[in-house]
Amino acid sequence: MTTISRAAAVSAVAALLHITPTVVLVDRPDAVAQLLPGADKFFAREVHLADADAHKLHEAVDWSPVDGVLTFYSGRRGTTLIGLLEFVRVDTPHGPVEVSVSFDTLGTIRGVIVTKATVETKPWVLEALRAGLCSHYRGLTPTATPAATAASAALRGSVGELPLYMAQEVDKGVARALAAYRLFAQRR
Amino acid sequence: MLYDLSRADARVKWLVTCLLLTFALAYGFGGWMVALYAGFGPKQVAATYAPSQMSMAMPPESTVVVEHPMTMSQFAEAAPHQVDTALLVQDTHVHVPMYGVIAACLSVVVLGLRMSRRAALGTISLLFAAPWLDFLGMWLTKFLAPGFAWLTIVGGWAMAAGLVIVTVMALWQMWLMKERTVS
Numbered sequence: 001m002t003t004i005s006r007a008a009a010v011s012a013v014a015a016l017l018h019i020t021p022t023v024v025l026v027d028r029p030d031a032v033a034q035l036l037p038g039a040d041k042f043f044a045r046e047v048h049l050a051d052a053d054a055h056k057l058h059e060a061v062d063w064s065p066v067d068g069v070l071t072f073y074s075g076r077r078g079t080t081l082i083g084l085l086e087f088v089r090v091d092t093p094h095g096p097v098e099v100s101v102s103f104d105t106l107g108t109i110r111g112v113i114v115t116k117a118t119v120e121t122k123p124w125v126l127e128a129l130r131a132g133l134c135s136h137y138r139g140l141t142p143t144a145t146p147a148a149t150a151a152s153a154a155l156r157g158s159v160g161e162l163p164l165y166m167a168q169e170v171d172k173g174v175a176r177a178l179a180a181y182r183l184f185a186q187r188r
Numbered sequence: 189m190l191y192d193l194s195r196a197d198a199r200v201k202w203l204v205t206c207l208l209l210t211f212a213l214a215y216g217f218g219g220w221m222v223a224l225y226a227g228f229g230p231k232q233v234a235a236t237y238a239p240s241q242m243s244m245a246m247p248p249e250s251t252v253v254v255e256h257p258m259t260m261s262q263f264a265e266a267a268p269h270q271v272d273t274a275l276l277v278q279d280t281h282v283h284v285p286m287y288g289v290i291a292a293c294l295s296v297v298v299l300g301l302r303m304s305r306r307a308a309l310g311t312i313s314l315l316f317a318a319p320w321l322d323f324l325g326m327w328l329t330k331f332l333a334p335g336f337a338w339l340t341i342v343g344g345w346a347m348a349a350g351l352v353i354v355t356v357m358a359l360w361q362m363w364l365m366k367e368r369t370v371s
Contacts, residue, residue, distance in 0.1 A: 021221055021224070027264065028264060029261075029264045032260065032263050033260075041257070042257065042258040042260065042263075043257050044255065044257075044258050045254070045255045046254045047251060047252075048247070048248050048254070049251050050247055050249055050250050050251045050252075051247050054247065066270070066272045067272070073258065073263075091272075091275055184251070187253055
């Protein structure tokens with residue numbers, strides 16, 4: 001009986017945390033290597049937003065970063081800047097999705113990779129990715145409007161409703177990355 | 189006792205048994221998930237719910253930029269799973285009603301157990317108070333102090349205790365306890 005009780009107790013402690021299980025689609029180092037090709041030095045620039053700046057970002061894309069901190073990762077080869085990278089989390093009712101967005105030195109999007117999804121959303125995200133979602137973001141500039149970033153529109157009719165929904169969430173991540181870049185990437 | 193599970197029809201006993209085993213199974217997989225994504229100690233719970241050390245207690249008056257070098261291997265370091273306010277709102281919204289339903293189901297089982305009125309009241313209170321403590325701990329950890337992670341752990345163990353008490357008593361009384369003949 002003791003063993004049964006202990007087993008039940010250990011299993012019931014499951015309830016102590018409530019976690020939406022994430023699934024890594026692409027490891028961050030792999031994403032960094034693809035999005036900042038050739039870079040051999042990396043820097044993290046953390047931008048701790050004051051209220052006014054946080055408000056500005058919120059007005060632009062209806063989003064506040066976790067703990068009010070934006071992090072831009074820059075990659076260099078020697079002293080030459082290769083580009084900047086952001087990991088943006090989008091919370092959906094089905095759990096968070098992480099979108100990695102890189103910019104070249106001119107400030108246009110070099111590439112987008114969805115690095116994390118959840119157990120539930122993974123198949124929907126993969127279907128959207130197979131339909132070519134991320135290729136639509138390439139070349140967008142930070143002045144692009146959120147409507148212009150809506151690559152999901154190109155997928156309508158070629159994927160199911162749920163993959164389309166996840167594509168719209170990825171759109172949000174890209175729009176956030178663009179707004180953050182436009183407003184704060186050059187801030188010193 | 190509003191009804192007596194030990195004297196219930198075998199079909200009712202089987203229903204209750206299946207229900208309790210299903211809860212135990214679900215909690216078991218929940219435990220596995222916790223092990224995968226967080227942990228069972230106060231430090232890990234605090235790391236999941238408390239604001240990260242990178243954040244400032246209050247937003248700065250003007251935006252502050254801090255830059256530091258990184259190695260590729262630092263990108264690979266597994267960041268602890270963090271639940272921010274938006275996700276905690278969502279988790280609370282999703283889980284609390286379900287915990288209420290689970291506590292209600294277990295309480296209905298308690299009503300059919302042979303135990304004193306006071307013990308039944310205490311067990312029902314435990315079943316409902318445990319998830320309250322659990323979530324209260326998460327919110328206090330996030331907004332007051334990481335030390336409140338203990339409250340979440342206590343809440344989790346209280347849920348464990350509630351399930352164990354009800355399951356063991358119900359299985360015992362339904363299937364193993366010998367009926368005393370009443371003259």
